[in-house]
Amino acid sequence: MHEMSITKSMLEIIKDEMDKSKVSQLRSVRIKVGELTAVEPDALRFCFEASTKNTPLEGASLEIEEVPLKGKCRRCGNKFRIEAFVSRCPECGGADIEKISGTELDIVSIEAE
Amino acid sequence: MHDISVEQKILSKNDELAGENRELLTSKKIFSINMVSSPGSGKTSIIEKTLPYLKERIKIAVIEGDLQTDLDAQRVAKYGIPVKQITTGKACHLDAHNIHHVLPWVMEQDGIGLLIIENVGNMVCPAEYDLGEDMMITVMSTTEGDDKPLKYPAIFSSADVLLLNKTDLAPYTDFNIERAKENALRINPYLKIFETSCRTGAGIKEWSDFLAQTALNGHGKI
Ligand SMILES: Nc1nc2c(ncn2[C@@H]2O[C@H](COP(=O)(O)OP(=O)(O)OP(=O)(O)O)[C@@H](O)[C@H]2O)c(=O)[nH]1
Numbered sequence: 001m002h003e004m005s006i007t008k009s010m011l012e013i014i015k016d017e018m019d020k021s022k023v024s025q026l027r028s029v030r031i032k033v034g035e036l037t038a039v040e041p042d043a044l045r046f047c048f049e050a051s052t053k054n055t056p057l058e059g060a061s062l063e064i065e066e067v068p069l070k071g072k073c074r075r076c077g078n079k080f081r082i083e084a085f086v087s088r089c090p091e092c093g094g095a096d097i098e099k100i101s102g103t104e105l106d107i108v109s110i111e112a113e
Numbered sequence: 114m115h116d117i118s119v120e121q122k123i124l125s126k127n128d129e130l131a132g133e134n135r136e137l138l139t140s141k142k143i144f145s146i147n148m149v150s151s152p153g154s155g156k157t158s159i160i161e162k163t164l165p166y167l168k169e170r171i172k173i174a175v176i177e178g179d180l181q182t183d184l185d186a187q188r189v190a191k192y193g194i195p196v197k198q199i200t201t202g203k204a205c206h207l208d209a210h211n212i213h214h215v216l217p218w219v220m221e222q223d224g225i226g227l228l229i230i231e232n233v234g235n236m237v238c239p240a241e242y243d244l245g246e247d248m249m250i251t252v253m254s255t256t257e258g259d260d261k262p263l264k265y266p267a268i269f270s271s272a273d274v275l276l277l278n279k280t281d282l283a284p285y286t287d288f289n290i291e292r293a294k295e296n297a298l299r300i301n302p303y304l305k306i307f308e309t310s311c312r313t314g315a316g317i318k319e320w321s322d323f324l325a326q327t328a329l330n331g332h333g334k335i
Pocket residue numbers: 150151152153154155156157158159185233234235278279280281282309310311312313
């Protein structure tokens with residue numbers, strides 16, 4: 001399960017940021033997970049809880065924003081939600097679609113004191 | 114209470130290392146591919162079938178990623194090709210760090226033009242981990258169900274090439290090759306698709322020619 005190694009990377013970043021800001025109590029973490037990533041939010045929550053247990057980070061909440069897959073038509077510029085992975089422009093039928101969201105795997109912010 | 118803005122990719126460290134790998138390989142004119150699939154789709158078999166076609170045209174090194182054994186590495190070594198085993202233990206994918214450690218070994222080999230990396234058999238986890246490769250190859254076999262691209266979109270979305278393997282078995286399953294292609298292209302319209310069979314050898318030459326040409330044009334050396 002790669003959610004464990006993703007959690008590890010996430011905690012490294014969090015600890016770095018907390019050191020930089022000289023805080024020690026983590027309250028919450030906000031992340032974005034795109035629809036097209038191979039990351040299961042529930043598995044990620046589970047790993048996050050398991051890896052923070054009995055550490056100074058225990059009890060922090062993990063807020064996951066799931067980002068839907070969206071595309072932009074390169075022919076007419078229309079932006080739309082890509083449903084069931086059918087990347088065809090509903091306006092003009094164009095098939096040359098740029099993915100503009102849904103591939104994120106980002107830490108947005110943390111709350112700590 | 115501090116609200117600290119981070120705005121960073123969670124795998125930024127991996128991506129940075131992958132970037133370093135890519136730079137190093139490119140500077141040495143080594144073209145690299147990352148082969149991913151479910152366990153048993155035929156990655157090692159395809160490598161075995163491809164080597165005889167490529168050996169004369171380009172110097173090859175292989176990295177084998179596996180959870181436990183070095184059986185795949187042994188299979189490849191029989192072809193007289195330098196091969197390095199990475200045992201990941203519990204990790205279900207290779208990451209850029211694994212590759213970073215092995216690159217000095219690749220550089221020690223003489224005049225390598227193509228580096229083939231076989232990832233751990235897993236349809237989910239390798240998708241998020243850039244290794245620094247030039248081309249990602251997803252292998253899917255006809256015993257797996259032609260809706261697989263819709264179930265595991267990430268691995269098809271990041272791939273450059275799709276090898277539809279075990280076509281010899283297609284008549285015995287309800288796998289529909291055209292539907293599989295359609296589904297894969299729905300996820301990723303830029304996929305280059307080859308149909309292969311390691312049993313009959315069908316499609317192996319086409320795929321090998323494509324790989325050799327891409328590697329040599331890409332920046333591989335003869
Ligand atoms: N009939 C048939 N069998 C194949 C074909 N390609 C591979 N196989 C068989 O499928 C099994 C698995 O093949 P491998 O090449 O070991 O698959 P792999 O993807 O490397 O497997 P892992 O490394 O364990 O993930 C072996 O028994 C192969 O002989 C094919 O085109 N047709």
